[in-house]
Structures are given as structure tokens and as C-alpha cells.
Amino acid sequence: MTDNRPINGPDNIISPEQIIAQGEVVYQRPDALSDAQTHYCPGCTHGIIHRLIGEAIDELGIQGKTIMVAPVGCSVLMYYYFDVDGVEAAHGRAPAMATGLKRTQPDKIVFTYQGDGDLASIGAAEILHAANRGENISVFFVNNAVYGMTSGQMAPTSLPGQITTSSPLGRDVKVHGFPMRMAEIIAGLPGAAYVVRRSVYDARTIRQAKKAVLTAFKTQQAGLGMSMVEFLSSCPTNWHMSPAESLTWIRDTMVPYYPLGDFKVAEEVKALG
Numbered sequence: 107m108t109d110n111r112p113i114n115g116p117d118n119i120i121s122p123e124q125i126i127a128q129g130e131v132v133y134q135r136p137d138a139l140s141d142a143q144t145h146y147c148p149g150c151t152h153g154i155i156h157r158l159i160g161e162a163i164d165e166l167g168i169q170g171k172t173i174m175v176a177p178v179g180c181s182v183l184m185y186y187y188f189d190v191d192g193v194e195a196a197h198g199r200a201p202a203m204a205t206g207l208k209r210t211q212p213d214k215i216v217f218t219y220q221g222d223g224d225l226a227s228i229g230a231a232e233i234l235h236a237a238n239r240g241e242n243i244s245v246f247f248v249n250n251a252v253y254g255m256t257s258g259q260m261a262p263t264s265l266p267g268q269i270t271t272s273s274p275l276g277r278d279v280k281v282h283g284f285p286m287r288m289a290e291i292i293a294g295l296p297g298a299a300y301v302v303r304r305s306v307y308d309a310r311t312i313r314q315a316k317k318a319v320l321t322a323f324k325t326q327q328a329g330l331g332m333s334m335v336e337f338l339s340s341c342p343t344n345w346h347m348s349p350a351e352s353l354t355w356i357r358d359t360m361v362p363y364y365p366l367g368d369f370k371v372a373e374e375v376k377a378l379g
């Protein structure tokens with residue numbers, strides 16, 4: 107079906123057909139993403155992370171053998187947005203489902219996509235034990251420092267002093283505990299082969315994140331154990347910020363607590379290049 111929706115701003119509305127007629131295509135949706143419009147709020151970076159995963163699936167030629175395990179959270183509907191096989195996990199249980207899928211179908215590429223509430227709160231046991239067992243799955247962990255879907259409650263990753271709907275006076279570490287640095291924790295487990303933290307707040311960090319997604323999938327293809335990419339991601343709606351302000355908040359407020367970097371890269375992963 108031809109899609110004639112305008113794709114440019116109001117001053118320059120032209121159809122995709124007109125753009126193609128003008129010359130070379132410089133952007134197109136990855137095959138691994140469906141044509142569906144997402145429900146994400148303006149400025150939410152869940153969509154960027156979806157795209158990076160879609161591009162990596164295309165580049166590795168694994169669309170026909172990939173199974174995603176969707177979480178409960180704002181990305182609960184991601185099975186509409188990807189054109190790969192997928193299942194929906196109960197809240198926090200994605201690593202357990204992925205374990206079963208990968209063990210019974212080792213030729214498939216299995217990934218989970220989980221928010222910070224999903225992975226670090228209700229699903230903390232599942233991710234820790236899956237990593238400790240060295241399950242050969244890839245985990246994409248979207249840390250936006252709140253429970254986005256349920257209207258911005260405090261997550262295990264909310265920052266000290268951060269105001270959320272359930273911490274209106276700010277996160278008090280003496281009462282609520284300290285924000286959990288999940289990448290560092292999981293990197294300490296022997297079954298984890300590749301654990302890094304990235305972000306998507308500008309072109310440079312997006313490029314770095316893309317490379318990490320590729321390495322995570324390659325780690326799984328080589329059978330080396332769990333791979334996890336944590337993304338520092340925005341939630342402008344629940345942070346009560348504009349999209350631009352939320353990207354700056356990631357850079358200036360989240361990154362100092364959650365440093366970007368590589369926390370575990372096994373020698374065999376380094377050898378993948």
C-alpha cells in the first residue's frame with residue numbers, strides 16, 4: 107500500500123515518492139521494523155533504540171531467526187513495531203522466557219528488551235540469575251530512571267533527590283536506598299560476556315550505541331554468554347521536560363551517576379573485532 111503521508115515539516119511537505127524521484131534514498135526504515143506508527147511520546151528515545159536494534163538485525167541478516175521478548179512497560183507494544191518473531195513476558199520475567207526459548211532453539215537469536223522497573227525492580231532476580239548462568243541471550247536494558255508507563259514512579263535507578271510521583275520530596279537514599287548501577291552489578295557475574303552502558307542523547311552516542319548492539323548480537327552468535335547493553339534513555343513526559351531538555355538531563359545529570367563505558371568485554375568478545 108502506498109503511504110502518501112507528508113514526511114517533512116509544514117514548510118516543505120513532499121511525499122516519499124517525490125523524495126525518491128529527486129534522487130538517492132538516504133534514509134529508510136529497517137526491514138526488521140514494521141510500518142506501524144509507535145505510541146511513544148514526542149522526544150522519547152525508546153524509538154531510537156528500537157531503530158538501532160532493527161538496523162543491527164538487518165545488517166547481520168538475522169531477521170528470519172530472531173525472537174524478541176517484549177517487557178511490561180512503555181515498550182509493551184514493541185511486538186507491533188518489530189517485524190521479527192516475538193513473545194510478551196510477564197513483568198520482569200523476560201530473561202526467564204528468553205532462557206527457555208534459547209535453550210530449546212539454540213539456532214535462534216533471542217533478545218530481551220527491558221525497562222529499569224522491569225529489569226532492576228520486579229525482575230531483578232531473573233536478570234541476575236540468567237547472567238550468572240551465562241545464558242546465551244542479548245539483553246537491551248532501557249534505563250530512564252522512572253516507571254514510565256505507570257506515570258513516573260520512582261524506579262531502582264531514580265537518582266538521589268529525583269522527584270517522581272512516588273517520591274514527591276525527592277529520592278532520599280536513607281529511606282529509599284541508592285540507585286542501582288545494573289551494568290556494573292551484572293558485569294561482576296561470571297556468565298556475563300559483554301556488558302556496556304551507552305546512551306542516545308546525540309549523534310555520537312547513538313553511533314556508539316549502535317556498535318554495542320551489533321557486538322551484543324555477535325557475542326550471542328559466537329555462543330559466548332550473556333550480552334547486555336544498558337541505554338540511558340529519556341522520558342520527557344514523566345520528567346516534565348521538553349524533548350531537548352531531557353536529552354541534556356541525560357548528559358548532565360544521568361551520565362555523572364551512570365558513566366558510559368564498557369564494564370565487561372570478555373577476551374573472546376574482543377577477538378570478534
Ligand SMILES: Cc1ncc(C[n+]2csc(CCOP(=O)(O)OP(=O)(O)O)c2C)c(N)n1
Nearest residue numbers: 178179180197221222223224252253254255
Ligand atoms: C506484576 C505487575 N506488577 C506491576 C505492574 C504495573 N507496571 C506496569 S509497567 C510498570 C513499570 C514499567 O517501568 P519500566 O520497566 O522502567 O519501563 P518504562 O515504562 O519506563 O519504559 C509497572 C510497575 C504490572 N503490569 N505487573
Ligand code: SF4
Nearest residue numbers: 146147150180254341
Ligand atoms: S511515558 Fe516516558 S518512557 Fe513512556 S513513551 Fe512517554 S516519554 Fe517514553
Ligand SMILES: [Mg+2]
Nearest residue numbers: 221222252254
Ligand atoms: Mg523506566
